[in-house]
Amino acid sequence: MNSLNIPESDLRILSDWVSQHMGLHFPPNRWNDLSLGIAGAAEQFGFPDVLNCIRWLITAPLRDEQIKVLAGQLTIGETYFFRELATFKALEETVLPNLLRARYEQDRSLRVWCAGCCTGEEPYSIAILLRQLLPDWPEWNITILGTDINPKFIEKAQAGIYGSWSFRVTPESFKERYFRPHGEGAFELLPELKKWVHFHYLNLVEDNYPSHYNLTLGMDVVFCRNVLMYFDGACQEKVVGKFHRALRDGGWFIPGLTEILEVYRTKFTPVNFPGAVLYQKSPPVKSKPAISHHWNEAVPATPLTPLTPGREPACPDAPADAANRHSWLKPLPLSDSPPPGPALANPAAPPAVRAGESANGEGTVESLVQRARSLAGGKNLAAAIHCLDRALAMDRLNIQAYYVQGMVFLELGELGRALKAFKHTLFLQPEHILAHVNLAQVAGRQNQFRLRDKHLDNATNLLKRLAPDAVVPEADGLSASHLLELITKPHAQELPGEPPKRSSR
Numbered sequence: 001m002n003s004l005n006i007p008e009s010d011l012r013i014l015s016d017w018v019s020q021h022m023g024l025h026f027p028p029n030r031w032n033d034l035s036l037g038i039a040g041a042a043e044q045f046g047f048p049d050v051l052n053c054i055r056w057l058i059t060a061p062l063r064d065e066q067i068k069v070l071a072g073q074l075t076i077g078e079t080y081f082f083r084e085l086a087t088f089k090a091l092e093e094t095v096l097p098n099l100l101r102a103r104y105e106q107d108r109s110l111r112v113w114c115a116g117c118c119t120g121e122e123p124y125s126i127a128i129l130l131r132q133l134l135p136d137w138p139e140w141n142i143t144i145l146g147t148d149i150n151p152k153f154i155e156k157a158q159a160g161i162y163g164s165w166s167f168r169v170t171p172e173s174f175k176e177r178y179f180r181p182h183g184e185g186a187f188e189l190l191p192e193l194k195k196w197v198h199f200h201y202l203n204l205v206e207d208n209y210p211s212h213y214n215l216t217l218g219m220d221v222v223f224c225r226n227v228l229m230y231f232d233g234a235c236q237e238k239v240v241g242k243f244h245r246a247l248r249d250g251g252w253f254i255p256g257l258t259e260i261l262e263v264y265r266t267k268f269t270p271v272n273f274p275g276a277v278l279y280q281k282s283p284p285v286k287s288k289p290a291i292s293h294h295w296n297e298a299v300p301a302t303p304l305t306p307l308t309p310g311r312e313p314a315c316p317d318a319p320a321d322a323a324n325r326h327s328w329l330k331p332l333p334l335s336d337s338p339p340p341g342p343a344l345a346n347p348a349a350p351p352a353v354r355a356g357e358s359a360n361g362e363g364t365v366e367s368l369v370q371r372a373r374s375l376a377g378g379k380n381l382a383a384a385i386h387c388l389d390r391a392l393a394m395d396r397l398n399i400q401a402y403y404v405q406g407m408v409f410l411e412l413g414e415l416g417r418a419l420k421a422f423k424h425t426l427f428l429q430p431e432h433i434l435a436h437v438n439l440a441q442v443a444g445r446q447n448q449f450r451l452r453d454k455h456l457d458n459a460t461n462l463l464k465r466l467a468p469d470a471v472v473p474e475a476d477g478l479s480a481s482h483l484l485e486l487i488t489k490p491h492a493q494e495l496p497g498e499p500p501k502r503s504s505r
């Protein structure tokens, strides 16, 4: 029996009604929560008697108002900024750079939907991430939509004011950079970020989406995290089908890390990232394989800037320093066409060296390194490392093998190993310009700013020794003057609260 002594037969009827109209699943072991919720709703509806309220609810014509009041009582409002960091890291490093690069060529627009966004921390985390990835953000048309069934959550999201609990995994510097104090212990998101995100009420169980009317069509990314876990199976399947329709081809569906439902696999292609599985709607057959920005052939005119990982990966907790601003540089020429394989990197994939490619030690060191470049370009990073290990086993002093190894580790986010590989490269060839540039990038991402500046200085001095139009080795046709400009150019868009940038040389 529940604490309010509501008969179980009524609670069973009520729980069926709630499941049908709101998706929320209340099994008998949660009937106490249900009875407390309906008691609160009865008070709001003006019923002195809870049983009368239940009977009215299940017989009266359904109105949004009933759902909204009940949602205020029955939904769980647990959320915070950059919740589930592994997901944000995958977005930061691969998913968003690829989408942005594709859109850069087209209309410079991106549409993201957070379904079940609660009080807004999730869509605002995405806004902040995009703001960091897009130095030329004023030229973009970014739409982030947050929807929820609970109107009180929507109101709070629209206000954009948060207490310290919302910042539980983010460091002080994050708050200082993107928020301003608002009364005691509260912080308000900066207006320029707030205006990127629009919120409205939407009950995921209803049939009124995806539609142009509620702006839920043509999405590039749909988040629905820690929402469907409260729904029953049939409802989950229906809602996921609607998300599929809401997405553009090649778009991404992002559930919570602990939500692993079969329906995701039947509708989407699962793609593994470190600590997270994200789901992609099949791209059209002819589309190019998605590639991460470190390896991309098509460098946009405006650099994409990844966040600086600090104590917690993927969390924008350190200043966006100069070296990071150069991480989009294309240091490896990837002249080979990528080998067949999954569209995106799966670092956990087993090495897949093709027949005749020195699987039994017959290739030369050079061919192994070349093969590693090609595999890396096709995002087969595990196989690339395998080739490089074999190359280095044959020649411990091979400069190129260490350099490519550094790039692969950088791509995998293994900064310590990348640093070591670039140091090996420079030990063997101190004037390797791109090893200096990339080492500076790694050092910056590790907050080793003196090391970063030392290597940017070295790269600058080496570049100045070259004729301005001389092609920089390993830089795929980039001239010395161009690279010099790239590594010294002050950042176009400063974020409030950022420390002074490294000066131009």
Ligand SMILES: C[S@@+](CC[C@H](N)C(=O)[O-])C[C@H]1O[C@@H](n2cnc3c(N)ncnc32)[C@H](O)[C@@H]1O
Pocket (backbone or CB within 6 Å): 022, 023, 024, 071, 075, 076, 077, 078, 079, 080, 083, 115, 116, 117, 118, 119, 122, 147, 148, 149, 150, 153, 202, 203, 204, 205, 224, 225, 226, 227, 256
């Ligand atoms: C636990 S929160 C998750 C918030 C956020 N997505 C996250 O992961 O941090 C679940 C949210 O789903 C919302 N929700 C529950 N049922 C819903 C429905 N039928 N339609 C829309 N939103 C719903 C709740 O109001 C709540 O804000």
